[in-house]
Amino acid sequence: MEYQRPNVAVDLAVLSVVEGALKVLLMRRDDAPVQGWAMPGGFVHIDASLDETVARVLHEKTRLADVHFEQLATYGAVDRDPRERVISIVYMALCPAEKLLASINGDADQVLASLSGPDGPATGPDGPLTLAFDHQMILGDVVTRLRGKLDYSAIGFALLPDLFTLRDAQIVHEAILGHPLTKPAFRRKLMDRGLIAPTGTFEKGRAYRPAELYQVKTEK
Amino acid sequence: MEYQRPNVAVDLAVLSVVEGALKVLLMRRDDAPVQGWAMPGGFVHIDASLDETVARVLHEKTRLADVHFEQLATYGAVDRDPRERVISIVYMALCPAEKLLASINGDADQVLASLSGPDGPATGPDGPLTLAFDHQMILGDVVTRLRGKLDYSAIGFALLPDLFTLRDAQIVHEAILGHPLTKPAFRRKLMDRGLIAPTGTFEKGRAYRPAELYQVKTEK
DNA sequence: ATAATAGTGTCTATTAGACAATATCCT
DNA sequence: AGGATATTGTCTAATAGACACTATTAT
Numbered sequence: 001m002e003y004q005r006p007n008v009a010v011d012l013a014v015l016s017v018v019e020g021a022l023k024v025l026l027m028r029r030d031d032a033p034v035q036g037w038a039m040p041g042g043f044v045h046i047d048a049s050l051d052e053t054v055a056r057v058l059h060e061k062t063r064l065a066d067v068h069f070e071q072l073a074t075y076g077a078v079d080r081d082p083r084e085r086v087i088s089i090v091y092m093a094l095c096p097a098e099k100l101l102a103s104i105n106g107d108a109d110q111v112l113a114s115l116s117g118p119d120g121p122a123t124g125p126d127g128p129l130t131l132a133f134d135h136q137m138i139l140g141d142v143v144t145r146l147r148g149k150l151d152y153s154a155i156g157f158a159l160l161p162d163l164f165t166l167r168d169a170q171i172v173h174e175a176i177l178g179h180p181l182t183k184p185a186f187r188r189k190l191m192d193r194g195l196i197a198p199t200g201t202f203e204k205g206r207a208y209r210p211a212e213l214y215q216v217k218t219e220k
Numbered sequence: 221m222e223y224q225r226p227n228v229a230v231d232l233a234v235l236s237v238v239e240g241a242l243k244v245l246l247m248r249r250d251d252a253p254v255q256g257w258a259m260p261g262g263f264v265h266i267d268a269s270l271d272e273t274v275a276r277v278l279h280e281k282t283r284l285a286d287v288h289f290e291q292l293a294t295y296g297a298v299d300r301d302p303r304e305r306v307i308s309i310v311y312m313a314l315c316p317a318e319k320l321l322a323s324i325n326g327d328a329d330q331v332l333a334s335l336s337g338p339d340g341p342a343t344g345p346d347g348p349l350t351l352a353f354d355h356q357m358i359l360g361d362v363v364t365r366l367r368g369k370l371d372y373s374a375i376g377f378a379l380l381p382d383l384f385t386l387r388d389a390q391i392v393h394e395a396i397l398g399h400p401l402t403k404p405a406f407r408r409k410l411m412d413r414g415l416i417a418p419t420g421t422f423e424k425g426r427a428y429r430p431a432e433l434y435q436v437k438t439e440k
Numbered sequence: 441a442t443a444a445t446a447g448t449g450t451c452t453a454t455t456a457g458a459c460a461a462t463a464t465c466c467t
Numbered sequence: 468a469g470g471a472t473a474t475t476g477t478c479t480a481a482t483a484g485a486c487a488c489t490a491t492t493a494t
Contacts, residue, residue, distance in 0.1 A: 004265075005226065005227055005266070006225065006264060008228060044296065045223055046225070046226055047298060048298070049298050050294070050297075071294065074270070074294045074309050076309070077269050078268070085266050089296070148372075152368075166473085167472085182456085182459090183473090183474090184474085184475075185455090185457050185458085188455090192455090202465095206466080206471095206472085207465090207467075207470090207472090208464090208466060208467090208470070208472045209463080209464045209474095210465065210466090210473085211472080212474090386447090401484095403446090403447085407447080407448090408483080409483080427493060428445045428491085428493065428494095429446050429447090429491045429492045429493085430445095430492070430493095431445080431446055431447085
């Protein structure tokens with residue numbers, strides 16, 4: 001081998017909108033000298049593609065499967081891991097709230113942290129969290145990218161279940177953008193983009209008027 | 221070492237707009253079994269950051285320095301290089317035409333290929349080129365990203381010299397987008413975005429009315 | 441004066457937000 | 468019947484394209 005090779009890892013920003021707030025799944029790290037909360041991650045093996053590695057890490061750390069993910073960026077500062085050189089390819093994994101909550105039930109080494117904006121800290125139930133490595137900075141990039149892709153891609157729908165109301169969609173958009181939207185304009189834009197279609201069925205069990213359920217259009 | 225580590229390289233899409241056409245710098249590869257034209261690239265050494273590696277490769281392969289570059293994406297299919305596992309972090313380097321033309325003068329192993337769109341082939345002076353590895357697909361992603369960032373970022377100005385006319389800027393935008401723009405709307409949008417400022421000086425040596433020279437605003 | 445391009449003004453079509461009215465369902 | 472939310476309609480402000488007009492410079 002001509003050159004000494006760096007380690008290559010994938011790190012995952014597992015994202016969801018829970019009760020109107022954008023959340024990311026973090027795991028406790030206690031291996032000295034690296035302490036604090038970190039995104040789940042794992043090394044890229046010599047015979048596994050990046051996508052296969054993401055799926056493997058997702059399953060190992062969260063038991064999640066069939067989750068939409070896409071690449072964010074790659075981070076390679078020499079000393080981002082103080083122990084040895086690690087280049088991290090960061091992916092965003094987007095998951096509906098119910099699905100994520102079912103998969104991380106009751107583990108004290110995991111936390112769903114709130115992300116308020118590109119510059120705000122990741123916040124757990126007891127206040128701001130100390131993040132390991134450069135993960136706080138990366139999560140800033142995550143929010144920026146999410147906001148940027150929200151209205152020209154279908155990325156927001158990956159955070160919703162198969163059937164959802166327009167109100168659900170609005171809550172997801174507002175959580176990512178960090179500010180409220182007006183209902184008629186939001187509704188029009190969503191319909192005009194042609195990505196979703198009404199199903200003719202309605203939600204049940206609500207105290208008041210039920211909303212129609214929509215789904216993402218499959219193909220065209 | 222617990223796992224066998226993959227090679228990590230950076231590949232550069234060195235881009236410019238020359239005579240109204242979007243161009244990318246490609247280099248001939250004759251090492252069997254990999255043949256065809258490829259983006260310049262190089263391995264990431266254990267003690268060099270990604271940005272340092274990009275600057276090093278730029279200088280080694282093109283003698284260019286002080287060029288704006290930004291990360292595109294990372295490609296990691298297991299067999300994208302048939303010889304051994306290589307994960308490539310691809311950067312776009314954006315360069316004004318005069319500067320690029322001065323740096324690649326007269327080298328037969330280099331070509332400035334035209335990029336017509338996300339799906340069109342890279343085309344040299346004698347027709348479509350055969351690209352090595354997955355570089356044809358990557359160049360499709362390059363064009364898509366360029367087009368996407370064109371009107372919410374300052375990326376287009378990195379392809380212009382320090383002083384430029386609004387006509388120059390329009391030519392660059394049209395080359396990237398692949399379709400003509402209307403002059404008043406383009407002019408208004410550029411001015412409204414507040415990224416550039418008139419200098420009060422004018423171009424010289426034109427047969428007809430000279431246009432005012434603009435520059436990118438430094439800070440605010 | 442003329443050719444050719446620089447730069448500006450106006451009209452219109454589209455889009456997005458604010459606001460309000462009506463519709464519907466559960467209790 | 469009443470409360471709360473769903474859904475729709477209208478008005479207005481901002482934006483972008485089309486088109487036409489005026490301005491300026493070299494020859």
